[in-house]
Amino acid sequence: MSPATPSERRTVLLVDDDHNLRLANRRVLERARLDVLEAATGRDALRVLHERRPSCVVLDIGLPDIDGWTVLERIRDVSEIPVLILSGRALEEDKIRGLQQGADDYLCKPHSGGEFVARVHALLRRAPRDSEPPRSIYTDSLLMMDPSAHKVTVAEREVSLTPIEFRLLYALATHAGQVLSPAQLLELAWHDPTAIGPDRVKFALLRLRRKIDADANCTIPIDAVRSLGYRYTSPHLPEHLAGAAT
Template identity: 50%
Template sequence: MSRLLVVEDDPDISLALRLLFTRAGYEVKQATDGRSGLKEAYVEHPDLVVLDVGLPEMDGWQVLERLRDVSDVPVLVLTAHGQEAEKVRGLRGGADDYLTKPFANAELLARVEALLRRSAGSQNNWASQIYDDGVVHLDPTKRRVYVKGEEKRLTPTEFRLLNALVRHAGAVLSPNQLLAQAWDDPTGIGQERVKFAVLRLRRKLGWSEPDDSPIESVRGFGYRYRRNGGDA
């Protein structure tokens, strides 16, 4: 049975979500503000988080940011705002999906089921050999990454994304290819996730400036890892 964490401060919506998910066969944990939601996520390790944006104590964006620092748990963001900027903000922050209130129960359940399927199938069988090019040292077995000798903490998706890029060093990988290899999502839905994940990955590895980063954006095609700063 999959465990869901619902972080929602509206008592009526919270109750409705609990009934909906329980009847669908899920185990449901709930929190009514951002801080308690973050604490529940750390303690319970849910399979998916349904996260409202307008929360007291700590808003949904702050919760999402802190979750993404330590976890790759799928996050479905709920918000009353329908503007494109809010959707982009959610994707940029690492949300896996986005649904605007009011929503149909059937659509919400379908999105939750899809995220759980992708999450369950996201353990790719990477080669066990250690990768080391003098800049990046990546150990798939221990799930550790070092840049110039300094260890970097990555989420599972960020680790898979970097692994895909370095294992194909010199080759341009399209967003679809990276979705398939890092997210196990070959459909190409949600390609914007790749862009924002690459931005977060560069920042975590200490490559805030494009010229300093061996992860190169190839306009109109995708991304390429330049081994030791070269093209191959």
């Protein structure tokens, strides 16, 4: 295999206050032909994220200034960049918390270099989001979604959604009445053909429901269908699917 050209190389931001571990992980990633940025604190991580726009973040939780949970929350306020939590905390509740707050994957220390690289590559395999074709406005008697304006109203109240939350709701709404599997939703909302991490769908839907409940004082009709997936039930058949947004 020929070396990747500069335009093809992807950049990973390593966030960990352990210098030796950062160095070891850096070497593993560089051997996998990935470029690496480093940050030893949460504030440095947010600065580098803003200035350098990496392709993926590997985030430790136990940072010396602001903890990794806060860093993850601030990342998700402004970006849908893939985030892998790499932590010595192996309790199930920590893994659940990470996924609930928007991490894409969670790997416990100590870890093998091979598994670490495989998980990073899985996150980097997502299709570029700026290649999406124009999509139609969706409306029914409860919900209106305008992809070109990234605007959502539920019960005539505007709701602020992240890009992934928007794509997740749009995928369900435009397939109203159909059950979509976690793998289908990972492809439609995350552009992740590998379908790694189906729990991301469950926790993203929890966040989506809570946000709509808070902003619109309304419950969105999305049901979990056991062993199959999720279904949006339109209050009525869609009133229209307008022409492609401009």
